[in-house]
Amino acid sequence: MKPSYRLFRKWDIVALVLLLLLPLLLFVGLQGREEADTVLVLYGGEEIERVPLPTDPFEKTYTLSEGSVTVAFDGNGAAIIASTCPRGSCVESGKITQGGSGSYCLPLRFAIVLTGEGGLDGVTG
Amino acid sequence: MRKQRVFRQERKAACVFLRVLSLLLLFSLVCSLFACAPQYKKINGYGMGSYAVFTVEDERIAPSLIAALATAENDISHRVATSAVAALNRGETVVLPASLVALLETAAAIGEKTNGRFSVFSLPETSLWDFDASSPVPPAAADIAKAVGETAGARLLPLSEGRYLLEGGGIDLGAVGKGYATDALARLLALDGQSGIIAVGGSIAAVGEKQGGFKIGVRDPFSTSREVLLGVLTLSNGFVSTSGSYEKRFTHEGRDYHHILDAQTGLPVQSGLVSVTVLADSGALADMLSTAAFILGLSEGFALLEQYGAKGIFVTEKGEVYASSALSDSFRLTKGEVQYR
Numbered sequence: 001m002k003p004s005y006r007l008f009r010k011w012d013i014v015a016l017v018l019l020l021l022l023p024l025l026l027f028v029g030l031q032g033r034e035e036a037d038t039v040l041v042l043y044g045g046e047e048i049e050r051v052p053l054p055t056d057p058f059e060k061t062y063t064l065s066e067g068s069v070t071v072a073f074d075g076n077g078a079a080i081i082a083s084t085c086p087r088g089s090c091v092e093s094g095k096i097t098q099g100g101s102g103s104y105c106l107p108l109r110f111a112i113v114l115t116g117e118g119g120l121d122g123v124t125g
Numbered sequence: 126m127r128k129q130r131v132f133r134q135e136r137k138a139a140c141v142f143l144r145v146l147s148l149l150l151l152f153s154l155v156c157s158l159f160a161c162a163p164q165y166k167k168i169n170g171y172g173m174g175s176y177a178v179f180t181v182e183d184e185r186i187a188p189s190l191i192a193a194l195a196t197a198e199n200d201i202s203h204r205v206a207t208s209a210v211a212a213l214n215r216g217e218t219v220v221l222p223a224s225l226v227a228l229l230e231t232a233a234a235i236g237e238k239t240n241g242r243f244s245v246f247s248l249p250e251t252s253l254w255d256f257d258a259s260s261p262v263p264p265a266a267a268d269i270a271k272a273v274g275e276t277a278g279a280r281l282l283p284l285s286e287g288r289y290l291l292e293g294g295g296i297d298l299g300a301v302g303k304g305y306a307t308d309a310l311a312r313l314l315a316l317d318g319q320s321g322i323i324a325v326g327g328s329i330a331a332v333g334e335k336q337g338g339f340k341i342g343v344r345d346p347f348s349t350s351r352e353v354l355l356g357v358l359t360l361s362n363g364f365v366s367t368s369g370s371y372e373k374r375f376t377h378e379g380r381d382y383h384h385i386l387d388a389q390t391g392l393p394v395q396s397g398l399v400s401v402t403v404l405a406d407s408g409a410l411a412d413m414l415s416t417a418a419f420i421l422g423l424s425e426g427f428a429l430l431e432q433y434g435a436k437g438i439f440v441t442e443k444g445e446v447y448a449s450s451a452l453s454d455s456f457r458l459t460k461g462e463v464q465y466r
Contacts, residue, residue: 012144045171045191086259087373092349100167101352104176107257111176113169121165121180121331122324123351124358124402125344125367 039078041071042111053077066108078112080105163335165321172198173302175326179310182319189317190310194325197306200225201298203248210298213281213291214248220287228298228305228409229281235417236388238429243417244388246279247272248295253391256373256384263382269391276388303328304366304412311364311408327367328408334361338455345459346371346400346440355440356458360404366411368419369400385419396422397442404452405435423447427466438463 041049043064051060057074059081067084077097080090083105090105099116101123163182170177172194179190200222203210212219221229232245249272253264264272279294298305303325310323311330320333331339338359345353346369358365370393373384387394401419405411414435418426423439427449430437436449438456448456450465 040169042169042171042176045169045176047169085257086261087257089349089372094350094352096352098352102176102178103351106174106176109171111169113178119340120342120357121322121335121339122178122329123342123344123354124327124329124365125346125351125355125369125400 038115039071039073040113040115042113044109051078062110064108064110069105069108069110071112077114079103080110080112083108083110163320170194173202173306173325175303177306177325178322179314179324180322181314182321183317186314186317186319189313190323193309193313194306197309198302201228201302201305203295203297210296213289214295216291218284218288218290221289224305224309226289228301229296231410232298232301232413233281235413235429238432239417239421240389241277242387242389242394242420243300243413244276244279244294245296245298245301246291246294247276247386247388247391248297249275250386250388250391251297251299252295254382254384254386256375261375261382262377264391273389273391276391300368300416301409301412304364304408304410307364307408328412329365330408331360331363331365341365343367343402343438343456344369344400347444354459355400355446356438356456356463358402358404358438358452359455359457363404364406364408364411365402365404366408366415367400367402368412368415370419371399385416387420394420396420396426398422398426398439399442400440401426402438403430403435404437405433410435 037053039051040047041051051073053075054073055075059070059072061068061070069080070082072079072081077095079095080103083090085105085107087107090103093103096103096114099114100120102111102113104111165180165182166184168179168184168187170191177194199205199208201210202208203214205211209219209221209225236244253268253272255261276294280292282290282292284290306325307323307328307330311332314321314332320335322339323330329341338361341358341360342354343356343358344351345355368385370383370385375382383393385394396419398419401415403411403415405414410433414430414433418429418437421429426439436451439447446458446463447466448463453465
């Protein structure tokens, strides 16, 4: 039988495809590595607390110089459920569940933001 | 015979070596291509009465961005007593920075194109409305009429040596401030050689390019939740701003009042729109045009954007969505259909 000296054979092509796919899969996997599992609690733009999403839901009231805000935390998100601000749009905006999204009480300079990317770079409106 | 066998074995080994080497080279090449994609980090800040989020490649720029946001606010907020704008409003002659002069000139030009319905001299009117009050009520008609007169007669007088004096009215850059800040911060990020997103409230700057473009959600004006989106814009190197009647509003004696005022009447504008999103070459321009287009309404609003080479997404009270035809490839609605113009 005549010996073959081809540089690439069938299994080389298979190995090549696998090697090309591996970094792609790693890249895609790493992109979403920051999960929406923590709530950043902010006051005046400064982080005052990080709250991991809990198994057992609970509520916490934050007393600020401008007033107070109550936040409800549960396993898949958080919501501002009470605020002493007159407008109340933070309470109306409901629960945040997607990574990167936030709920803001601007008169009190208070915000909660869920960690993670959520697929968007920003939201206008 | 033996020599031939040794030669074949050596040649086979060389082939195997070359194969492995080629595969490893290709692997490392693909890895390095993906490694080039920047990993972005988010920084939170507060300024201009809004939350700011900076999405950057290198977070060491954070203190500079936060300081620049404070500087922008100190320059143009009429609420900051030491600002140039507050000094103008007190009737002082003020040396204005070139960026503020350019901003006021653009605002004046847009004001003229709207026949005075958009005005940054409308502080006498805006100060009558308190949307943050616990029980807001519309101002008295006589007070509004007086404020409209003061606003209409206002003008900025250039004096010698870069000094300016405000005659009448009062400057309120509430419709411009966040965009003005995104301009300053976007310049800083670009000078640092970074790509990323500067978001001050709903005013957003996309700096540089990202693989696949930056994805900017446009909030659904009919939902109170910030997570419910009208659609998603894909952009690189651009500025976006939205003006909507849903953000600050109250109901009094069965009538709805929102915060976008027609400077000619001093009352919330009724243009048949609930939101206007504008893409423009600068944040301040996007901010001004979104408010001015909201005031003008659908047809005149689109015409105004065309004059500035800007693009827009208009949502009517009936829920219809109209967008500039130039956005047909970069804007996707979450549901329904866009009518392109």
